[in-house]
Amino acid sequence: MNVSYINPFIQATLETFKTMLNIEAVPEEPRIKQEPIPTYDVSGVIGLSGDAKGTVAISFPKFMALKVVSALLGVTLKEIDPDLTDGIGEMANIIVGNAKQHLNGFHLSISLPNVIVGRDHTLVPRKDISTLVIPFKTEMGNFSLEVTLKTN
């Protein structure tokens, strides 16, 4: 994987948390996902196609997903409902849309967000393409960003 693709996604995540939620997201050391380790409970997943093909996923523990979308919508969500899952999809969409603007010179097309819910569900890494996992810390909790990209 061309790591120059990763920074725009990290930057976009920081900016989105700052702009939308007014909180700091602190990235930790990225690592290559070699085993199909489970993600958190709620994931927003976006497919990329064009000059680079792949996937970007943002994954939250349930309690944090509730806090993030509650703050985003200005309401208090207590359970996983359609507002919550649409909100997580929208966060993924904003982050990838923002990152795309930083990836000048690449033609990239993005799919609609998918949202996956399930305790310990796993987004399985491919054998042939590296997935980078970037853990983030925030005052609302910890979450992760996973980027899998195959460049032409």
Added chain:
Amino acid sequence: MNVSYINPFIQATLETFKTMLNIEAVPEEPRIKQEPIPTYDVSGVIGLSGDAKGTVAISFPKFMALKVVSALLGVTLKEIDPDLTDGIGEMANIIVGNAKQHLNGFHLSISLPNVIVGRDHTLVPRKDISTLVIPFKTEMGNFSLEVTLKTN
């Protein structure tokens, strides 16, 4: 959702099972997914972008995923391992690639397959776009195809 988009995916699924595995897949009545009901244990998910944006997911119970990929590779898989998940991703890729050929006149770009593993993981339907679920029966077991598409 424009239902004329759905038939190519059903057709492609039948053809892929016939060509790759030499078995008949029998589609049952499609239904609109209104609640975030869990899928099976292993899902191959592909994002679409271009003239239509959305997602196609093919989801198998674990025992059937093992049979399908074992037949595909000519080996006997007994557990969920990288060969299995890559095989499920490849099945999704073949079906969507085949369907794309039947969707003449539309510019569609497809992402790499994502594979999700987790007992009772749920692909959550969006509030604003319908997801159609098509159950299939085969001699290897039952599986489902989910198509979410937003046409321009």
